[in-house]
Amino acid sequence: MLRDITIGQYYQTESVIHKLDPRVKLMGTLVFIISLFLGKSVWIYLGATIFLAVVIKLSNVPLKFILKGLKAVVLLIVLSAAFNLFLTDGRVLVHFWIFTITAEGLYQAVFMVIRLIYLIMGSSLMTLTTTPNHLTDGLEKGLGFLKKIKVPVHEISMMMSIALRFIPILIEETDKIMKAQLARGADFENGNILKRAKAMIPVLVPLFISAFRRANELAMAMEARCYHGDEGRTKMKPLKYQKRDRIAYISMFGYLAVLIALNVWMSGRII
Amino acid sequence: MGIIKTENLTFEYIRRDDEGNVEGITTAVDDVSLDIQAGDFVAILGHNGSGKSTFAKHLNALVAPTEGTVWVDGMDTKEEEHTLDIRQTSGMVFQNPDNQIICTLVEEEVGFGPENIGVPTDEIWECVEKSLKAVGMYRFRKASPNKLSGGQKQRVAIAGIVAMKPKCIVLDEPTAMLDPSGRKDVINILHALNKQENVTIILITHYMEEVIDADHVFVMDEGKVVMEGTPRQIFTQVDKMKELHLDVPQVTEVAYELRMKGLPINQGVLTNAELIAELKRIQG
Numbered sequence: 001m002l003r004d005i006t007i008g009q010y011y012q013t014e015s016v017i018h019k020l021d022p023r024v025k026l027m028g029t030l031v032f033i034i035s036l037f038l039g040k041s042v043w044i045y046l047g048a049t050i051f052l053a054v055v056i057k058l059s060n061v062p063l064k065f066i067l068k069g070l071k072a073v074v075l076l077i078v079l080s081a082a083f084n085l086f087l088t089d090g091r092v093l094v095h096f097w098i099f100t101i102t103a104e105g106l107y108q109a110v111f112m113v114i115r116l117i118y119l120i121m122g123s124s125l126m127t128l129t130t131t132p133n134h135l136t137d138g139l140e141k142g143l144g145f146l147k148k149i150k151v152p153v154h155e156i157s158m159m160m161s162i163a164l165r166f167i168p169i170l171i172e173e174t175d176k177i178m179k180a181q182l183a184r185g186a187d188f189e190n191g192n193i194l195k196r197a198k199a200m201i202p203v204l205v206p207l208f209i210s211a212f213r214r215a216n217e218l219a220m221a222m223e224a225r226c227y228h229g230d231e232g233r234t235k236m237k238p239l240k241y242q243k244r245d246r247i248a249y250i251s252m253f254g255y256l257a258v259l260i261a262l263n264v265w266m267s268g269r270i271i
Numbered sequence: 272m273g274i275i276k277t278e279n280l281t282f283e284y285i286r287r288d289d290e291g292n293v294e295g296i297t298t299a300v301d302d303v304s305l306d307i308q309a310g311d312f313v314a315i316l317g318h319n320g321s322g323k324s325t326f327a328k329h330l331n332a333l334v335a336p337t338e339g340t341v342w343v344d345g346m347d348t349k350e351e352e353h354t355l356d357i358r359q360t361s362g363m364v365f366q367n368p369d370n371q372i373i374c375t376l377v378e379e380e381v382g383f384g385p386e387n388i389g390v391p392t393d394e395i396w397e398c399v400e401k402s403l404k405a406v407g408m409y410r411f412r413k414a415s416p417n418k419l420s421g422g423q424k425q426r427v428a429i430a431g432i433v434a435m436k437p438k439c440i441v442l443d444e445p446t447a448m449l450d451p452s453g454r455k456d457v458i459n460i461l462h463a464l465n466k467q468e469n470v471t472i473i474l475i476t477h478y479m480e481e482v483i484d485a486d487h488v489f490v491m492d493e494g495k496v497v498m499e500g501t502p503r504q505i506f507t508q509v510d511k512m513k514e515l516h517l518d519v520p521q522v523t524e525v526a527y528e529l530r531m532k533g534l535p536i537n538q539g540v541l542t543n544a545e546l547i548a549e550l551k552r553i554q555g
Binding site: 131132133161162164165168169214217218220221222223224225226227228232233234235236237238 | 328331333355358359362363365367369370371372373374375376378379382383384385386387388389390391392395396399417431432435
């Protein structure tokens, strides 16, 4: 189950999107999310679809791979669609037992589902095309202005990248401990939720202990290699905007401007 | 004075009970004085709990001595203003390769040390390329460390230290978690670094085979240095090694047993070739 999650995974291939500066991609994701919430006209969604399709095409990540990431949130999408479908007042289309489906509800539900799917596709596209380290570098530099108000930006991004590096190691370890406990007669599959949750305790306790031991050793290894925060630290891969990053900025803000203009023209409102 | 010198080095762990009262004191390193010359390949032997790992941490200023002094390239490890210089002078490689790799790409991992000491970007790339080539891992530079074998990870860890251009590398049982072929690769690389780059190597181990080619060996037991000398001088004393619960290389053991059975084999046989020569001499 843990292996199915594609959110936060990196898909290695060569593409223009992969080469973009992480700050551009972070901003792009934000712009895309804003654009999804602009309005409910079909034209807005058409625009968003074209934008997403172009970016996916440029990224060389197979569509199937991106859609796999949706599996983890299917329940969330179904639930929010159901709420919108059954709980919206308006012109009644179908009525049976206690359920009423209205035209407005149907309309709402469809848009909500599209919105959520695009939201997840857009943000997983960012993580699929950006290595975790690049991402944290982007966050560190992009949020660098927060250092002035004493936010430890470097430390936070270092913690994030270490956490990401240890995810596969800890998953492997969980697997090992579970197998070891199974070999000793542990039962993780039978019983109700409470019983199964209790059965996880003998897995979690050793996992925590070993995570602390690893953290301790890692801290020592970092110190041994002269790590002392970001004071006087240079970068092996410093972030510098290239021509393609400027083009990306221009096109994403162009996209946002077009959608806003479209929305104003269609409904007379900005949002 | 050599690159590393310790004088009456003592380190004590204070054990406390749940209320924080002192329960007892464990002396991990007990009055160790030694002097290691630059360019040497030094091995430190000892069974578990003999204090060799604690001793190693002193050489990198990761712990400060309770008593006595450690000098690394003339710098006293107790003086905090030298800490970074000391860590750059004597790099340290640990036992578990997973717990010392910080980054998610091999090349970034090797660049981590140079980044910390503030090397300019272009030079970092030069260092990284050179050190990855030195350990034969250059073609894996874009790989994720998670996908490498234990021996390869440990080679990356060594490259990460080499990139900081240390004068001396301390390795705390770097091969304990590796398979035999990974172990051999790591040891070969250490010898190459020692010969070609003239880096002082301090190898802490309990595999006797890794010690044979060292220039100098120290044997530790209960925090003290109990034997020191060339590998040949150490392994000639099979009885004393057994007393310390340490093995000798397999062929030395065979030669020892044969001599005990009455064959006139000379002491100090360290390699297969030497044993064969001895046996031929007796026969002929």
